[in-house]
Amino acid sequence: MTEVQTEDNFQAQLIELMPALRSFARRFYAKSSDIDDLVQDTIVKALSNSDKFEDGTRLKSWLFTIMRNRFCTNFKLAKRERVGLDENIGDRPTTPASQDWAIACHELEGAMDRLPEKYRAALDMIIIQGFSYETAANRSGCPVGTMKSRVNRARMQLAVDLQ
Numbered sequence: 001m002t003e004v005q006t007e008d009n010f011q012a013q014l015i016e017l018m019p020a021l022r023s024f025a026r027r028f029y030a031k032s033s034d035i036d037d038l039v040q041d042t043i044v045k046a047l048s049n050s051d052k053f054e055d056g057t058r059l060k061s062w063l064f065t066i067m068r069n070r071f072c073t074n075f076k077l078a079k080r081e082r083v084g085l086d087e088n089i090g091d092r093p094t095t096p097a098s099q100d101w102a103i104a105c106h107e108l109e110g111a112m113d114r115l116p117e118k119y120r121a122a123l124d125m126i127i128i129q130g131f132s133y134e135t136a137a138n139r140s141g142c143p144v145g146t147m148k149s150r151v152n153r154a155r156m157q158l159a160v161d162l163q
Helices: 003-016 018-025 032-048 059-080 098-113 117-128 133-140 144-161
Strands: none
Touching: 003 018, 003 032, 003 059, 018 032, 018 059, 032 059, 098 117, 098 144, 117 133, 117 144, 133 144
């Protein structure tokens, strides 16, 4: 038999033994996903080491040995892993970084100081104090459209200045 035929025969026997492998994997795990992972690991290991399989030995026994060894390796690794922390880190209070906000506030203050007084007053009344355009216009003694225009120009100038 040629090497290709031997490899095809090996793969065909491997496919035939998959139900037996799943059945054997149930001895190690209860969850279906864990069983599937173990069978897949066993098949990958067997295919990558197919050149080490000796004719005349039982493929089923060889595969079961691979599976058992794979389970033992996974078990040892899982014992060493520490999943999660002793306490839930999500329960800890968080403190946002103040540096970024402090810098942004200083930059905004500087940009506001560079605005003309009428624009700065319009932004203060509308954005900061929360007045309506009508109330701000009455307090400034100008039409509502002028107040809207000042706020818009102030926003545009701030956007350019803060880039």
